[in-house]
Amino acid sequence: MSAGTYAPKPGAAPLGRMIGAQTALETRMLLRNGEQLLLTVIIPSLLLVLFSTVDIIDTGKGKSVDFLAPGVLALAVMSTAFTGQAIATGFERRYGVLKRLGASPLPRWALMTSKTLAVLVTEALQVVLLTVIAFALGWSPHGNPLAVLLLLVLGTAAFSGLGLLMAGTLKAEATLAAANLVFLLLLVAGGVIVPMDKFPGGVRSVLDLLPISALSDGLRDVLRDGASMPWGDLGILAVWAVLGLGAAAKFFRWE
Numbered sequence: 001m002s003a004g005t006y007a008p009k010p011g012a013a014p015l016g017r018m019i020g021a022q023t024a025l026e027t028r029m030l031l032r033n034g035e036q037l038l039l040t041v042i043i044p045s046l047l048l049v050l051f052s053t054v055d056i057i058d059t060g061k062g063k064s065v066d067f068l069a070p071g072v073l074a075l076a077v078m079s080t081a082f083t084g085q086a087i088a089t090g091f092e093r094r095y096g097v098l099k100r101l102g103a104s105p106l107p108r109w110a111l112m113t114s115k116t117l118a119v120l121v122t123e124a125l126q127v128v129l130l131t132v133i134a135f136a137l138g139w140s141p142h143g144n145p146l147a148v149l150l151l152l153v154l155g156t157a158a159f160s161g162l163g164l165l166m167a168g169t170l171k172a173e174a175t176l177a178a179a180n181l182v183f184l185l186l187l188v189a190g191g192v193i194v195p196m197d198k199f200p201g202g203v204r205s206v207l208d209l210l211p212i213s214a215l216s217d218g219l220r221d222v223l224r225d226g227a228s229m230p231w232g233d234l235g236i237l238a239v240w241a242v243l244g245l246g247a248a249a250k251f252f253r254w255e
Helices: 015-032 034-053 064-094 097-102 108-136 145-169 172-189 201-207 211-223 231-251
Strands: none
Touching: 015 034, 015 064, 015 108, 034 064, 034 108, 064 097, 064 108, 064 145, 064 172, 064 211, 097 108, 108 145, 145 172, 145 211, 145 231, 211 231
């Protein structure tokens, strides 16, 4: 046995391996959290089943599920990228987790990248589950898959930026209250389950500029109405993504 068989090998692991390991950890933490599962899986699924099978809200012509499925997909993105991420990151900041991870060999930008990748993995699982439920309820989507992908990616970027901005500037308890309040308000006023034409014209013109409205309307235009590329909604989401991520990068406090 040579003397160097058990010699230590100091130094950080390759950056890609560190990001992969942190992404896997962040994903497991998201999926093991009961409150997160309530927001990201149970509530969207229940809303989709309830409002598709019970005639509570007039969703216009066609089947209710054709209107509701795109809106619930948008809600799933918001619940994971904004509400869930804001609350989890806010408490990690309060308990000093972010400060300690920021001092590790994993760069801070790589930590945020890992969080974003974990959000994308969770969203992919949400989309698969909600799509299966929607198909079972009689959903018949059609449209450009590339447009759907662009909407989901830009929506994720927009909500991630806003969630990280909230988590990095407010106290954890304030983030918890504010994120849940915003979730409830946008659930009602963001075109998820209530058609935007139910709101007065002046109010609707403001609500149409919200990221949840742009995402739900864009997905609906493609998946229900067959639009090729909803440029207006993509533009709104792109603006929110730039503003949110830029503000989060500038104002985020690690402790």
